Amino acid sequence: MTQEVIRQIEQAYTLVEQANQRLHHIWGEHIIFRWEWWLALALTILPWLIWYIWRKKESTDRLLYAGFFVILVSSWLDFLGTTLGIWRYHIDVIPTIPSFIPWDFSLLPVAAMLVIQVKPQLHPWLKALLFAGLAAYIGEPLFDWLGHYHPKEWKHIYSLPIYALIYLAAHYLSKRNHHAPL
Template identity: 45%
Template structure:
């Protein structure tokens, strides 16, 4: 197939996606924004950060935020991949054109990890990772599914356990890094 035909196929696909995104925006603006589940999402996006700011270990803010940002990047990336491959999708998004659930990826996951890192720092990171993985996979995911926000299609909560376990361990590892060069 020549370059022009490939470009036409890609453009045609793009226009179909753009049309569907316009439809998604219309549904969101007509039915989702300002609904109870939308307000819940807004609160879940803001309140945990306020709690973290108030309750964080102030001497470790930078180190813990470093782990939180890593968690956010991993959560967003994996959530977008899962959505794009059709493993799950979200309803009642706070931000309509982001295919992930913003409160989960940008607030609940990173803030949860950051609190766990700073609470009882001498406890085994493997134990904390297990607790985090089990709570997120068997309590949080089923709860947001029950609310109707999260719809797994080709995914079972058990599949999330090793992923959540790994995310926590990686964040813990990064929270312990100290090899930063002084800026001149």
């Protein structure tokens, strides 16, 4: 790698650092402790409390396994969409994470875990469509309406197959029984 390429990379990182400092300043001055921030915080904590109470206790480990998969995939895709400028978030619970914590770390994984455990005899494709439809056509528009989320280059229909695939993969993982003792 040439010194010129390294210099250009350093300049790009400097711009990113400056942008993050600006976003942190805006967050500290105009976002934290507003009703939208409190709502985002509640939507980060309350779903996990609901899940803790209503989960099938004997299946806690397998549900968490599926839920953490949903967190990993959804937050990575969200980070990708944010950094590519496809959508933006206007309310962050924590300003250092570019994805929307209530959605990626709470609402999506908890919803997936609850859907997995409710009516387990129902076909996973039907549950995937239900999960995806609720997330794409109720969740996303609601957060857009609330001003938390702004899709710039994204339509809700694009999310439908992604959410369905995330659910199907989480469902598949929740059914695995091939764990050897350590």
